[in-house]
Amino acid sequence: MSETSQRPLLFRKSSYSANTANCVEVAEVAATHGVAVRDSKNPGGHISFTSAEWHAFVSDLKSDKL
Template identity: 45%
Template sequence: MNDTADLYAVDLSSSQWRKSSYTASNGNCVEVTDIPGSQGIAIRDSKNVDIPAARASRQAWDMFIDAVDHEILS
């Protein structure tokens, strides 16, 4: 397997999801959880938790967050 396939092989049914600190009052938000046994993170829409979560490496997620922070602060 490759690293991406490994991230999708992990069962997230018992994961502890956390909501974004920027959650809107209408409930539209993103939830994230660490992928057990990996250096990955899973991301899902809190309104549609039955849709499979997107998964990314921790490095890719950190780069995304840095880019968003940079854009917000610009």
């Protein structure tokens, strides 16, 4: 069973995105405790990250490593 058939993904975009068309949206994936990420211009597809991968990515962003 796919993650979307278990529970629909509820994507949201950052409040920093304002009303622009070039946004990244994220959703919690309850089945895996991970995060799904998609381009707001292509809502039909997404990539998924584990919780550990997502937290490492956000940590690196906050510390200016990326």
